[in-house]
Amino acid sequence: MGPVRAGGCLPADVRGAVRRAVARRCMATGARCDKDGLADALLVASELTTNAILHGGGVTDVAVDVVERGVRVSVSDRSDRRPVTRPALDARGRRRSGGRGWPIVCRLSRDVSVTGLPSGGKRITAEVDVF
Template sequence: MCEQHRTEFVLEPSAAERRGRAGPCKPAEARRAVERAVVERCRATDCPCDADALSDALLVASELTTNAILHGGGITDFHVDVVGPGVRVSVSDRSDRLPVVAPPTDRQGRRRVGGHGWPIVCRLARDVRVTDLPSGGKCITAVVPLS
């Protein structure tokens, strides 16, 4: 876990509320949604987009959605919005298990493939929250600075 993660309980949107929103189901779709939100915000405020900050936000979105697919039983909800000087990405999945950092080697001392997603999210985001959902599963929200 990120050293400063937070776990909280919030009300989950009803099925009727979720039906109207079709969110990304794949990392590439999540990246496009994040890019669209950031570019629209830059246009609206007439401020140039920081390419490195946008890249960080895209990577966080990609890692969160990939982890939800690989370890969380699939993506159940996705939200992105630009808040103040950052972009907030929220990904929900079916698993109650909290993210963990995998050791770099297995029991036989062989280097593992993968296992870098959660540390990347924790390194690039200034705020990471893990929220338990009432009907099961969790929502991970990360705020990535845009400047």
């Protein structure tokens, strides 16, 4: 099975592509989907897409592939900057808003990679166990 493309570049579009890819695998092979794993994959898809929109200059490409144990979500954007983890508290000890997406992606994914693209920008790929 080839990659499932998102119909657009919004988080809901990418979540839909994840759902379609998993459903296609389950129908074709009778594989049982772990509902918690699927929820994790949907959250990772949302976070990658949202981060590309907010911090990466916009989404340039999305691919969702079914792999042996789950789903691989790849989101490309225009920025060469790699994601960073910010402390939860600012210099005055106050809680920061935002900054939780990248740690969520790293925690829920079996594997995460960041690859620079030849034409500029980057691709972030995360694999989440679903089966």
